[in-house]
Structure formats: structure tokens, C-alpha cells
Amino acid sequence: AELKKRSPRICIDLGLVYLPEDRQQHGLFLEAPLSWNVSSYLVHRLPFFLRPGAERKVFDGFRASMGIKCTGADQEARGLSGGNQQKVLLAKCLSARPKVLILDEPTRGVDVAARNDLYDVIRRLAADGVAIILISSDFDEIEQLADQVEIMAFGQSGGKLTDQISVDAIARLAFGASEGRHA
Structure with missing residues (x-):
């Protein structure tokens, strides 16, 4: 489909989702709860009166599948390690059910364990048919992930x-x- 109007909401609804390079400046709402961060691309899809419970349910699913280490869905994003913040940002992108996922430096500033967890998620997405555009200056990362x-x-x-x-x-x-x- 040709994108004539290119608002973020239209792109997200069409399945084009972008994970920004700088999670703290452009990706996460650092003072907001993790549940809200993960569901923020879905606000227009969740019924108003169900949002808190629906947001918590969406977050809990990603918390389990991605191994996000936190105290709970109400914790602020700023309180997480860099790797867990990055997992929350990826969960936010995945909550929109992307068909095309643009990952801009997806493992910058994360430790080795979080990097490997993120690689596993990226490989699963690709195996499930999500088209991934990986933007990276890390040659090892490109070698491991790119077709x-x-x-x-x-x-x-x-x-x-x-x-x-x-x-x-x-x-x-x-x-x-x-x-x-x-x-």
C-alpha cells in the first residue's frame, strides 16, 4: 500500500513500526509506567474504560516472553537498566503487530545478556515472517542477524x-x- 498520508498512527496501523536509536529521547516515556509504555502505540485501539487492565495484560505477556526484569507493570521506565529499557521499547513496537519493523541500533548501550535476548526475539520475528530492516554500525550484529x-x-x-x-x-x-x- 502506498503511504499518501504519513502520520505515525497511519504507519503503525498499516504495520510499519520504527524502533528509534535513542530509547530515552525518542522511544520511551521515562516517567510513565511500563504498562503504559508498552501499550502506547495501541491507545487508539483499546477501549477507554479497559485501558489500565488491558495495558497491564499486554505488558505482562511481553514481560514473560522477553524476560523483562522489573518490579511490576506500574514501575517507571527510568528505573530499569538499559537492557530492560530496550526490551520494553521492543515490546512497545511488537504490541503494534508490525509487518515491517525498522530497528535502528537495537542493542546500543545494552549488556551482553540483554543483547542475546534481543537477538533471540529478532530471530523469532524474522522466522514468523516479520520483515526487519536492521540499521546497525555493529558489524558482528549485522553478521549474526542479516540475510x-x-x-x-x-x-x-x-x-x-x-x-x-x-x-x-x-x-x-x-x-x-x-x-x-x-x-
């Missing part, structure tokens, strides 16, 4: 990889593209 790679440098394509995706191949394209641009 296809498009290198971008200075707003232009630096090359593509569709098989034999490795850190070395990514680096050759990335640094070759940046060197070629300056030549």
Missing part, C-alpha cells in the same frame, strides 16, 4: 552482500565505500 546487507556511506550505496555475510566482507565494503568517497 542481506546494504552498505551505506555518505548517503550512497557502498555495495551489497546476499551471501557469505561476514565481518570482513562488511568491513571491506564499508571502508572501501568511505575511502572511495574521499578519493
Whole structure:
């Protein structure tokens, strides 16, 4: 479907969801409860009189499936570790049932355990048919998660990889593209 009107609500309703790079500035409502954060893309879909209970139920499902460590659905997002904040942000995106999920640096600022948990969720989504566009500067992350790679440098394509995706191949394209641009 062509997007003629590009409001966030229209995009979300069509299944196009974006996970921003900076979770604290652009992704989470740090002083709001976790349940509200996870359901914030769904506010227009939940009946007004059922919101608190429905929001808590949505959050509890993601808490269990993603291993979000918190004191409960009413805890503020600011009180979580970076990895758990990132899991809440991903849960917020998943609550909208995306068909296409754009992940911008999805594991920036998280520890190894949270990174592995997030990788597992991303792999499950891809296996379930969700199209994922991964934007990452972490070559190891790209190698582990990508089926296809498009290198971008200075707003232009630096090359593509569709098989034999490795850190070395990514680096050759990335640094070759940046060197070629300056030549």
C-alpha cells in the first residue's frame, strides 16, 4: 500500500513500526509506567474504560516472553537498566503487530545478556515472517542477524552482500565505500 498520508498512527496501523536509536529521547516515556509504555502505540485501539487492565495484560505477556526484569507493570521506565529499557521499547513496537519493523541500533548501550535476548526475539520475528530492516554500525550484529546487507556511506550505496555475510566482507565494503568517497 502506498503511504499518501504519513502520520505515525497511519504507519503503525498499516504495520510499519520504527524502533528509534535513542530509547530515552525518542522511544520511551521515562516517567510513565511500563504498562503504559508498552501499550502506547495501541491507545487508539483499546477501549477507554479497559485501558489500565488491558495495558497491564499486554505488558505482562511481553514481560514473560522477553524476560523483562522489573518490579511490576506500574514501575517507571527510568528505573530499569538499559537492557530492560530496550526490551520494553521492543515490546512497545511488537504490541503494534508490525509487518515491517525498522530497528535502528537495537542493542546500543545494552549488556551482553540483554543483547542475546534481543537477538533471540529478532530471530523469532524474522522466522514468523516479520520483515526487519536492521540499521546497525555493529558489524558482528549485522553478521549474526542479516540475510542481506546494504552498505551505506555518505548517503550512497557502498555495495551489497546476499551471501557469505561476514565481518570482513562488511568491513571491506564499508571502508572501501568511505575511502572511495574521499578519493
